[in-house]
Amino acid sequence: MHPVPDFLYGTAWKEDRTAALTELAIRAGFRGIDTANQRRHYHEAGVGEGLAAAYRAGIATRADLFLQTKFTYQRGQDHRLPYEPSASLPTQVAQSLASSLDHLATDHIDSFVLHGPSSGYEWTDADAEVWEAMRKERDAGGTRLLGVSNVSLQHLEQMESAQSELPAFVQNRCFARLGWDREVRSFCSQRKIVYQGFSLLTANPEVVQHPPLIALAAQMNATPAQLVFSFARAVGILPLTGTSSAEHMQQDLASLDLILPPELVQAMEAMAG
Ligand SMILES: NC(=O)c1ccc[n+]([C@@H]2O[C@H](COP(=O)([O-])OP(=O)(O)OC[C@H]3O[C@@H](n4cnc5c(N)ncnc54)[C@H](OP(=O)(O)O)[C@@H]3O)[C@@H](O)[C@H]2O)c1
Secondary structure (H helix, E strand, O other): OOOHHHHHEEEOOOOHHHHHHHHHHHHHHHEEEOOOOOOOOOOHHHHHHHHHHHHHOOOOOOOHEEEEEEOHHHHHOOOOOOOOOOOOOOHHHHHHHHHHHHHHHOEEEEEEEEEEOOOOOOOOHHHHHHHHHHHHHHHHHOOEEEEEEEEOOOHHHHHHHHOOOOOOEEEEOOHHHHOOOOHHHHHHHHOEEEEEEOOOOOOOOHHHHHHHHHHHHHHOOOOOHHHHHHHHHHEEEEEEOOOOOOOHHHHHHHHHHOOOOOHHHHHHHHHHO
């Protein structure tokens, strides 16, 4: 079983190119793949085709990979549902996971994530019911670990005060102007929850296009995107990239070797917070 990798390759919004890009990402060296059983934004069956192609080509085996997918409430889906909408929430969770295992042709995934709580404000009874169902799937061996996504500090504090099991992962959009989600990151680091950050480039154009950062990147023989990914890791964020470019895949992975001076990490953290 592969431990949690240093970088996750995200498969959203790739439609017909999902299989080819998933295979390309594994060829490039990514070992963590993020998807969701939400046909509206992801083509999970295409991810499975990409995995199969990578296995056939001998680039990786299932055991080399960290596979993460998500359960998405009906209101985040279109008509292409991976479960019976009239079924109870625990049954929807079980059906969604079974369908993911089928799409990905595996008997277990590494991480099963609640795509988003049912309310933007609080951790509801429905969320608690879904979380309990996800825990049961984990205990039955369908996933190794559990996560939650698109959560606020309040959601996490409510989970904790309800004495729910805390997730192994939090996956959030990371805005520099909010201190790169500082409060949630701090909650996570105090509890050894791995914080996964997405939209690190797209949510932060003011950072990526900041002239001094561009100049610094050039001096370091790197790109601004690489500085952002390297910064993310320096502050404990496990980054996602969903690039469709082979060159960017290489650059994103190469950012793992880029060590930023502590003053630069501090400056970037304070940049927009
Ligand atoms: N949990 C959730 O609700 C949620 C929501 C959104 C996303 N996600 C996950 O996160 C993944 C990543 O999504 P994202 O929102 O971060 O956006 P993204 O799909 O990764 O888009 C990043 C953008 O940055 C560009 N890029 C990537 N590497 C670059 C580089 N080295 N230099 C310059 N440009 C670069 C890409 O362009 P090129 O393609 O041209 O490289 C693309 O336009 C998704 O695929 C999905 O798995 C999860």
